[in-house]
Amino acid sequence: MIKIIRENKLLIFLTVLVTLGVLVFNVFHYSTSYGIVEINNVNSLLLVPFILLVCGLGMVLGTTKNTDEIENAYQNQLSEREQxxxxxxxxxxxxxDIANELFVDIxxxxxxxxxxYKKTGVKNRRELKFYGKRVLQKSGNQ
Incomplete structure (x- = not known):
């Protein structure tokens, strides 16, 4: 749980900011004169747990899916050299540096x-490094 919090600091910060906006400034209060349903203070307070639930589920589901996909690809699809x-x-x-260490061309x-990238579904080197470290730690290679 602590790892999830560390990896999603921005999302947590934004969640806290929205929650404070709901609680303190009541930003979801609309006037009935515009024909929009009025959301009063009580209803705004009910939005807070909903916002927290959605963001929490997003953090949990967003991190586990990619790690599992990469771990599966690492164990079953990637060649030894790709690993x-x-x-x-x-x-x-x-x-x-990698080319020099493995005695191949760049x-x-x-x-x-x-x-x-194609086999694991990651989009860039930063993402590969992030999820790759998790997979390597799980498999005990590092």
Whole structure:
């Protein structure tokens, strides 16, 4: 639970901000003269648990799905070389450093990375590093 909180600091901050807006400023209060249903203070207070529930579920569901998909791909779809590339990326190495360490050309590393992106569904190196570290910790490789 603490990991989820650490990884979603921005979402938690925005949730607290919206909650404070509901409680203190009553930003969801509309005038009946405009024909919109009036949401009074009591109804606004009922929105707070709903907002917290939606944001909480979003944090939990948003982090577990990607990790599970990448873990499945890591164990079943990725070649041994692609797994090595992920491990080196998670250590913070750049493409040229990885190529030098594995004794291959840099274009080969770029090909491996593109295949990893397709197989795991991650969009960029930052995302791969984030989820890759979690998978490696789970599998005990790092």
């Amino acid at each position: 090595q590339v992920i491990e080196l990326i998670c250590l913070g190495k750049k493409n040229q 274009t080969t590393i770029k090909t491996h990375i593109n295949r990893i």
